[in-house]
Amino acid sequence: MKGTFPIEKFSHLSTPFYYYDTQLLRDTLFEINKEAGRHNFHVHYAVKANANNRILSIIRENGLGADCVSGGEIKAALKAGFPADKIVFAGVGKADWEINLGFDAGIFCFNVESVPELDVINELSAAKNMVAPIALRVNPNIDAHTHHYITTGLNENKFGISLSHLDQVLDHLSELKNIRLLGLHFHIGSQITDMDAFKSLCIRINEIQEHLYQRMLIVDIINVGGGLGVDYENPDRNSIPDFHHYFETFYKHLKLRPKQKLHFELGRAVVCQSGSLITKVLYVKEGVNKKFVIVDAGMTDLIRPALYQAYHKIENITSDKIEEEYDVVGPICESSDCFGKIVSLNQTQRGDIIALRSAGAYGEIMASQYNCRSLPKAYYSDDL
Numbered sequence: 001m002k003g004t005f006p007i008e009k010f011s012h013l014s015t016p017f018y019y020y021d022t023q024l025l026r027d028t029l030f031e032i033n034k035e036a037g038r039h040n041f042h043v044h045y046a047v048k049a050n051a052n053n054r055i056l057s058i059i060r061e062n063g064l065g066a067d068c069v070s071g072g073e074i075k076a077a078l079k080a081g082f083p084a085d086k087i088v089f090a091g092v093g094k095a096d097w098e099i100n101l102g103f104d105a106g107i108f109c110f111n112v113e114s115v116p117e118l119d120v121i122n123e124l125s126a127a128k129n130m131v132a133p134i135a136l137r138v139n140p141n142i143d144a145h146t147h148h149y150i151t152t153g154l155n156e157n158k159f160g161i162s163l164s165h166l167d168q169v170l171d172h173l174s175e176l177k178n179i180r181l182l183g184l185h186f187h188i189g190s191q192i193t194d195m196d197a198f199k200s201l202c203i204r205i206n207e208i209q210e211h212l213y214q215r216m217l218i219v220d221i222i223n224v225g226g227g228l229g230v231d232y233e234n235p236d237r238n239s240i241p242d243f244h245h246y247f248e249t250f251y252k253h254l255k256l257r258p259k260q261k262l263h264f265e266l267g268r269a270v271v272c273q274s275g276s277l278i279t280k281v282l283y284v285k286e287g288v289n290k291k292f293v294i295v296d297a298g299m300t301d302l303i304r305p306a307l308y309q310a311y312h313k314i315e316n317i318t319s320d321k322i323e324e325e326y327d328v329v330g331p332i333c334e335s336s337d338c339f340g341k342i343v344s345l346n347q348t349q350r351g352d353i354i355a356l357r358s359a360g361a362y363g364e365i366m367a368s369q370y371n372c373r374s375l376p377k378a379y380y381s382d383d384l
């Protein structure tokens with residue numbers, strides 16, 4: 001089964017470009033709101049997955065907050081109309097100007113990852129006579145069983161404060177006058193499809209909460225990060241991730257204290273299936289043992305296959321001839337500029353249009369101008 005695209009409309013547009021199914025994005029947001037709403041959970045969208053203004057605006061219209069990891073993302077979120085009190089700011093290396101930008105905008109919370117960062121935030125907020133709301137990012141030492149580049153919750157990772165340091169950090173924090181501890185923050189990795197990883201996270205958080213309780217400490221907010229995966233193999237059958245099962249896992253296993261709020265930071269699961277990279281076939285080249293389809297998009301437009309050997313479903317949306325096997329490659333001067341090896345495509349020729357599916361997350365936002373290429377454009381189903 002192939003996705004449905006407005007192919008006649010595409011023929012007027014110059015390739016490559018991102019195509020966003022804005023109705024699917026709205027349907028996805030509807031599901032998120034329905035399933036999170038059942039339990040009164042709050043969802044922030046992780047802007048790093050896709051910071052396209054049009055996409056951000058649709059997400060904001062549907063009531064999600066924004067999870068930012070840089071000053072630039074805070075600006076993008078504000079520009080798209082997210083209210084400052086729904087913006088959180090995370091990241092291991094926040095520069096002073098970025099922290100000050102967060103203060104001046106009046107954002108909801110800083111997710112803090114180290115003691116030196118705590119000290120700097122305290123100092124900068126003292127200089128402004130403020131008390132900065134913060135959440136401590138704790139590294140729960142949970143293996144998310146995902147690709148090692150996108151596993152973040154293990155002790156060996158650079159992210160968060162390790163459990164063994166938590167008491168020391170809390171002692172230190174109690175001496176900082178210009179900081180208020182609002183919550184605890186966790187994030188164990190990305191593209192997680194096994195709910196057991198989230199269940200393990202819940203159990204670990206319960207233990208940590210028990211421990212804090214002995215210190216007479218109850219935080220207002222537990223933030224469990226993001227990481228829910230999508231089905232890259234079957235983007236049409238599973239166009240909307242199983243949010244029901246996901247939120248239910250936390251509802252079942254996480255013990256919240258009275259009045260404590262649960263926050264999520266979903267990126268990929270919100271936007272991934274709504275986006276495709278659309279590219280045109282330049283040449284079909286006969287190699288010694290195989291055929292290459294050379295397309296006009298490259299790793300500069302979609303870097304995930306080159307960076308993580310990530311799989312994207314590839315479809316020839318203009319051919320219904322019998323299928324043949326091809327390697328699908330881009331024009332960039334790097335051997336890793338390959339979108340897929342031994343891909344079954346309907347027999348392909350110059351001028352055909354190829355869709356790389358599930359490219360709405362970590363696609364357009366990671367584009368570069370290597371080889372002096374232009375950044376890919378974007379079109380939306382609403383407009384075509």
Ligand SMILES: *Cc1c(COP(=O)(O)O)cnc(C)c1O
Pocket residue numbers: 046048049067090187189190191225226227228265266267268269
């Ligand atoms: C990347 C990231 C997210 C979003 O991850 P997804 O896998 O896209 O849902 C959420 N929180 C933090 C802290 C992150 O670094």
